[in-house]
Amino acid sequence: MEPWYSLHWLNPAQWQQFHIVYPLALSLIPAVPVLFLVRYYLNRKAQQRLNISLGQLRSGVGRLQTRRSWLGLLRYLVPVSVFIGTGFLLAALARPQIVRELRDEQSEGIDIMLAMDVSESMTETDLPPNRLAAARRVAQLFVNSRKNDRIGLVVFAGEAFSLCPLTTDYGLLKQYLSELNSQMIRTSGTAIGDALARCINRMRERLPSPIDTAQTETNPWKPERSKLIILLSDGDNTAGNLDPITAAKLAKAFNIKLYTIAVGRPVSSTSQAVTVDEGILKTIATIGNGSFFRATDTRRLQSVFAQINRLEKSPIRVRIYEDVQDFYRIYLYWGITFLLCAMLLKNTIFGNVLED
Structure with missing residues (x-):
């Protein structure tokens, strides 16, 4: 840092960096010369002069007047010093400081x-290019929008498998999502109950997995993390060993919310059965204190994930630290220096003893 007597502290650019605690003190600086002017006009008729007879010094009047004019100007050193010193004292009173703010978000x-x-029905093309590809792409965008959350992945058709445990490694998770296809599980059908059971089992595990990069230390005083399941399907429960309603009740017992998304358009005709059954998806969402959504096109599917993203925000604690550094002492030293100079000048030829 520059020494206090450096002209660096008088640079206007330096003052732009300061935070002024008491700006009223700076507004009083222009009032100081006004007080000097008022004092001058009030005392100008009462000024005492010492008349000196020049006698035979008329020949040197020109030179003497020039000298007197210079001395007259130098006599203003005292009030100027007082004005500058008072201005610096007011600047110090304004308390200039630099505040550095540090934010810690947890x-x-x-x-x-x-x-x-x-399942095979997810290859229908009512959501271009097909239902599974659209859901896969939107799920990746959803993962990108999350922060500090642990996300896992379960895939199901006639059976359910845990593909990725809860993790904060979003790159790994998006890689798993990009590899999803209808040939992963050969068993036909839709095992919604088994898929929910796999998700619940992952969430109730106490020991973290090796790829889980979240904090592993447990603190009994911290509140339990919020938990939710997002299930995307296009059909009714037609396979599996566990009833979806039973699985939804189990999720509710573990304080896990259920969000269900019906993917695709319901088409019904004499030759084609209903391709999307909303009944069981609505029921388990209601039991699981969540919500049911229908995604009939890609844009709607994106809006559904965006809505879930808005509903399920993790609480953030923000701590703000302020590093405050005061600089009023620098201007206090300047002010004292000029006032001391004014007192010294009072005792020289620049002071007028008759007026004091």
Whole structure:
């Protein structure tokens, strides 16, 4: 840092960096010369002069007047010094300081399990290029929008498998999502109950997995992390060993919310059965204290994930630290220096003893 007597502290650019605590003190600086002017006009008729007879010094009047004019100007050193010193004292009183703000954001995050239907019916093209590809792409965008959350992935058709445990390694998770296809599970059908059971089992595990990069230390005083399951499917429960309603009740017992998304358009005709059954998806969402959504096109599917993203925000604790550095002493030293100079000048030829 520059020494206090450096002209660096008088640079206007330096003052632009300061935070002024008491700006009223700076507004009083222009009032100081006004006080000097008022004092001058009030005392100008009462000024005492010492008349000196020049006698035979008329020949040197010109030179003497020039000298007197210079001395007259130098006599203003005292009031100027007082004015500058007072201005610096007011600047110090304004308390200039530099404040550096540090923000520390902490979020516990929430646990999210994605349950993706990869059955043969997800290859229908009512959502271009097909239902599974559209759901896969939108799920990747959803993962990108989350922060500090642990997200896992379960895939199901006639059976359910845990593809990725809860993790904060979003790159790994998006890689798993990009590899989803309808040939992953050969068993036909839609095992919604088994998929929910896999998700619940992952969330109730106490020991973290090796790829889980979240904090592993447990603190009994911290609140439990929020948990939710997002299930995407296009059909009714037609396979599996566990009833979806039973699985939804089990999720409710573990304080896990259920969000269900019906992917695709319901088409019904004499030759084609209903391709999307909303009944069981609505029921388990109601039991799981969540919501049911229908995604009939890609844009709607994106809006559904955006809505879930808005509903399920992890609480963030923000701590703000302020590093405050005061600089009023520098201007206090300047002010004292000029006032001391004014007192010294009072005792020289620049002071007028008759007026004091």
